[in-house]
Amino acid sequence: MRRTVVNRVLLGVAGAVLLGAGVLVLAGGLDLYRRLGVDPPRWWPLTSPDQPVVSERSRVRWVASSWWWPTVIGGLSVLVAGTAWWLVAQLRRTGLSSIAVPTPGVGGLRLRVSARALEEALERGTEVLPEVDRAVVRLVRAPGHPRLRGAVRLTPGGDPAALVEHFEDGPRGDALHSLGLAELPAELRVRVLQEAPAERRHVWPRRRRRGRSRVE
Amino acid sequence: MVSGEPQEASAERPEKARRLRASRAGAAALVSTAVLVGAGALLYDVIAVRAGQPARRWRAQIADELATRHLDDLGVLVGAGVAALLGGWLLWLAVAPGLRRWLVLRPYGGTSAAVDRAGIGHLLADRAAGLTGIDHLRIRVGRRRVRVTVSGPADPASVQRQLREELARVGVARPLRLDVRTVAGPTGGEAEG
Numbered sequence: 001m002r003r004t005v006v007n008r009v010l011l012g013v014a015g016a017v018l019l020g021a022g023v024l025v026l027a028g029g030l031d032l033y034r035r036l037g038v039d040p041p042r043w044w045p046l047t048s049p050d051q052p053v054v055s056e057r058s059r060v061r062w063v064a065s066s067w068w069w070p071t072v073i074g075g076l077s078v079l080v081a082g083t084a085w086w087l088v089a090q091l092r093r094t095g096l097s098s099i100a101v102p103t104p105g106v107g108g109l110r111l112r113v114s115a116r117a118l119e120e121a122l123e124r125g126t127e128v129l130p131e132v133d134r135a136v137v138r139l140v141r142a143p144g145h146p147r148l149r150g151a152v153r154l155t156p157g158g159d160p161a162a163l164v165e166h167f168e169d170g171p172r173g174d175a176l177h178s179l180g181l182a183e184l185p186a187e188l189r190v191r192v193l194q195e196a197p198a199e200r201r202h203v204w205p206r207r208r209r210r211g212r213s214r215v216e
Numbered sequence: 217m218v219s220g221e222p223q224e225a226s227a228e229r230p231e232k233a234r235r236l237r238a239s240r241a242g243a244a245a246l247v248s249t250a251v252l253v254g255a256g257a258l259l260y261d262v263i264a265v266r267a268g269q270p271a272r273r274w275r276a277q278i279a280d281e282l283a284t285r286h287l288d289d290l291g292v293l294v295g296a297g298v299a300a301l302l303g304g305w306l307l308w309l310a311v312a313p314g315l316r317r318w319l320v321l322r323p324y325g326g327t328s329a330a331v332d333r334a335g336i337g338h339l340l341a342d343r344a345a346g347l348t349g350i351d352h353l354r355i356r357v358g359r360r361r362v363r364v365t366v367s368g369p370a371d372p373a374s375v376q377r378q379l380r381e382e383l384a385r386v387g388v389a390r391p392l393r394l395d396v397r398t399v400a401g402p403t404g405g406e407a408e409g
Binding site: 007 | 237238239240241242243244245247248249251252255256258259262263266279282283284285286287288289292293295296297298299300301302303304305306307308309310311318321322323324325326327328329330331332334335336337338339341342343345385386387
């Protein structure tokens with residue numbers, strides 16, 4: 001969740017910078033200020049189609065100042081470090097290898113359960129629920145505490161609402177209970193398969209593979 | 217501890233049934249890579265010049281182009297247009313929720329779920345397959361509304377009732393509107409969506 005917010009804010013900043021620069025150059029290059037009769041303030045950049053994008057004079061305006069090069073190098077370093085961190089945050093795995101389990105009443109014991117064991121138990125528990133064709137469950141990193149993320153495929157005519165209730169009361173409840181965890185929120189993505197049409201009477205828009213077709 | 221949890225969670229859940237939001241990891245990786253490469257190359261060259269080496273050819277060339285090309289130069293205008301479009305697209309990615317394919321279901325306890333829109337279409341089509349008198353059927357599941365086009369001697373009211381029942385069973389958090397339209401001939405079903 002936190003990564004989503006950071007990504008969206010930074011993408012918005014990058015987009016705003018690009019859009020602003022592009023519009024500024026376009027407005028100057030197409031001479032929109034004169035055509036629309038707008039009088040930009042004196043300090044407004046790029047107002048005339050006859051001026052260069054970045055003139056020699058404006059490029060070297062502050063080069064003589066003592067603060068210029070430290071500022072440029074410092075700013076670029078911050079930008080490089082920041083984008084490197086941003087990129088690493090995208091490449092980092094979201095999966096967890098194990099989960100900490102509370103051990104109330106036992107001092108000095110720290111217990112971790114393998115994520116794979118928990119995932120397999122939950123997958124098996126979900127696959128035996130009614131109308132479930134296939135289930136994949138992963139334990140993922142999230143701010144605060146880990147979360148479960150599941151992808152479940154239901155057999156034709158399966159009931160998604162009932163699946164959610166069965167999953168909550170069955171596999172997830174069992175996992176919470178047996179691990180003694182206070183919370184382990186789960187997100188499920190549910191797909192439903194279609195019965196193969198007995199006769200060709202459904203005209204289906206943009207039909208792809210069974211269970212994977214998208215509508216619209 | 218465990219038994220108290222579901223009640224507590226379900227009490228605070230209803231407002232949590234909001235739309236899914238994509239993490240935009242792919243776009244973020246692309247933009248961060250582009251900025252990293254550009255800023256890194258510039259930083260390297262600036263430091264090299266400060267250390268007494270001559271500037272690389274690419275930097276001198278870019279500075280020269282920027283200083284000689286005027287704003288009404290075609291290349292500059294095209295570049296600015298592309299930058300503005302790209303910027304608008306990135307802003308759209310930042311604001312739009314994404315994951316339009318998934319509809320959020322009513323949460324139950326600590327489990328939230330979303331169902332594939334195509335899956336809802338499959339459920340409706342399978343329900344309609346059990347009805348008699350439908351020659352052609354076309355189902356389009358949007359994010360707010362389901363449009364069904366039926367042709368054949370079936371009673372539209374009963375088709376609508378059955379499909380509405382099926383749709384209610386799915387339990388989508390923001391209920392979908394159901395429009396059932398009957399067309400006279402099979403022509404309505406032939407159109408490719």
